[in-house]
Amino acid sequence: MTHSPVVALREITEVDRAAVEALTVSAEQDDYVAGVAESLVEAAETPDAAPWFRAVYADDEPVGFLMLSDGITVEHPDYLGPYFLWRILIDEHHQGRGYGAAALALAVTQVRSHPDARVLLTSAVPGAHSPLGFYLRHGFRRTGEVRDGEIVLELDLSDAGAPTT
Numbered sequence: 001m002t003h004s005p006v007v008a009l010r011e012i013t014e015v016d017r018a019a020v021e022a023l024t025v026s027a028e029q030d031d032y033v034a035g036v037a038e039s040l041v042e043a044a045e046t047p048d049a050a051p052w053f054r055a056v057y058a059d060d061e062p063v064g065f066l067m068l069s070d071g072i073t074v075e076h077p078d079y080l081g082p083y084f085l086w087r088i089l090i091d092e093h094h095q096g097r098g099y100g101a102a103a104l105a106l107a108v109t110q111v112r113s114h115p116d117a118r119v120l121l122t123s124a125v126p127g128a129h130s131p132l133g134f135y136l137r138h139g140f141r142r143t144g145e146v147r148d149g150e151i152v153l154e155l156d157l158s159d160a161g162a163p164t165t
């Protein structure tokens, strides 16, 4: 029987920070997502975007990174929210094993912990290696809005079709 790793979101510490920052996507996917180190800088520089970030672990191995706007309280033209899936990436060597879907479900659980959360927004650049299909497969729907060339998507958190852990 094959072992299915347990996927969990963990806080990034000084111990694993370098390993998490070293996670990479493929060259083709690189245009669609910023790296971990850049994301952490962005999080530090935009506290009013309510950044909430975690490493994605499969058992005891860091395999990915996820960042949300976890309840924006300010009006800001650059922010979509209050709940926005800002970044999700699974290292190229670990893709295709269900970790992205599991991490998304854990992110949904996090957002659902806020009683006021109704929808989780995200956006994606269309194209050959875009994550758009991943989002549509996991319950996100287009809102009809396009922002800076990115298709805006929303996941209805009251919907039974939303991913669960």
Ligand SMILES: CC(C)(COP(=O)(O)OP(=O)(O)OC[C@H]1O[C@@H](n2cnc3c(N)ncnc32)[C@H](O)[C@@H]1OP(=O)(O)O)[C@@H](O)C(=O)NCCC(=O)NCCS
Residues within 6 Å of the ligand: 025, 029, 032, 033, 034, 086, 087, 088, 089, 090, 091, 094, 095, 096, 097, 098, 099, 100, 101, 102, 129, 130, 131, 132, 133, 134, 137
């Ligand atoms: C998108 C991403 C997070 C998916 O992670 P993953 O671990 O490979 O995905 P999973 O193995 O959990 O796939 C779950 C399902 O989604 C499908 N899927 C994965 N990526 C997909 C894509 N780009 N388009 C369409 N379907 C996709 C899989 O085929 C799988 O389908 P199944 O349930 O029928 O088997 C990963 O490909 C990635 O890191 N991409 C680069 C970074 C990126 O673009 N991030 C989003 C912008 S911030």
